[in-house]
Amino acid sequence: MGAVALSPRKRPVQPRAQATVEVILTAAAQLLERDGLARFTTNAVAARAGVSIGSVYQYFPSKEALTAVLIERSLAELERSLTQAGNDARRMPFEAGLRKLVRAAIQHQLARPALERTLDFEERRLPLADAAAERIQATIVAFLKQHQGQLWVSNLSAAAHDMQATMRALIDAAAERGERSADAIEQRIVRALRGYLLR
């Protein structure tokens, strides 16, 4: 029935408590990375973090709230490098700028491919209204707007959405095959997006 509570319950004020929260989040990330959602249990998180289950629920109102924080942190990180890439791209021709954005996404996703893939899935399942996600979308739309004259697409917002989906899919697919060369992945994504976008 009721929606799942996702926002952290209570802010840790003492340094000791901040450390507890970090150790819990680290354990959660490691479990999600190693075993995916299947063995991601609150008991396993507490055990791996070396705290009692009660401590987990003191700061996180639900299992999903743990995932939500990991998603937010990941998005904040992606936002930082994508904003930087977007700024660099401003003085570049279309394809060089596109390459900058693609490169930022690859580096982010390829750092921890298994974790990112799971977070991604949960991101679409959970009703997060994340500000970083909206700024990421806005950065891509701004890039597209800048080159709109050369582009085939008219709905820039939908195009930005499709770009993110395509980048994620091709990075995940490469990671699944065990590929690790960012250069080769970059080239393929740029080719696909150029075909999608250009007039």
Added chain:
Amino acid sequence: MGAVALSPRKRPVQPRAQATVEVILTAAAQLLERDGLARFTTNAVAARAGVSIGSVYQYFPSKEALTAVLIERSLAELERSLTQAGNDARRMPFEAGLRKLVRAAIQHQLARPALERTLDFEERRLPLADAAAERIQATIVAFLKQHQGQLWVSNLSAAAHDMQATMRALIDAAAERGERSADAIEQRIVRALRGYLLR
């Protein structure tokens, strides 16, 4: 520790039992479609199917075995329409053939987008060795081989894998935005794949 058992446990021989298995699978599909993995419980499946939980476990050794059968059926269906499309494509130039394949994938995925997306996620989580999936891959590789002279890609197997990932991503993204026009989706996917593939 041990791997999850995925193959059906026992074949229903009497018509009554075949009906039981079907009603269980239908309930499972409806639950997955409506609520995703979150509320997909064996108890809910049994209740919705109107059978006892014992009956579910008589035919399926685990919850994942239910999902596995749904995945296999979905792949078998996609294989049928993709094989047909591949045959039609044989007498066509590259882009018309590509369009045939893309159209088949769209029609399959857009029929039940939410269900297909969840099955897709589980497909990569579960250790399925599905024959239909390999024939789908082979069909796409065969198509690529036929036009290899015009193509930029050298690793046809990786390219076929990327094509499937791209198609799924762009169909899912469109479905997520509420888009329902197969024509518009087709055009965007064909543009992206043409850019990816062509020299």
Added chain:
DNA sequence: ACCTGAACACCGTTCAAGT
């Protein structure tokens, strides 16, 4: 052959009790 439902181990979450 097929179906049932109580039983058991485990998971998500709460809460009274401690420091």
Added chain:
DNA sequence: ACCTGAACACCGTTCAAGT
């Protein structure tokens, strides 16, 4: 303020008992 762990409702899975 922070932490603990027993307690409870529920879920995955089994199995003895039925037709």
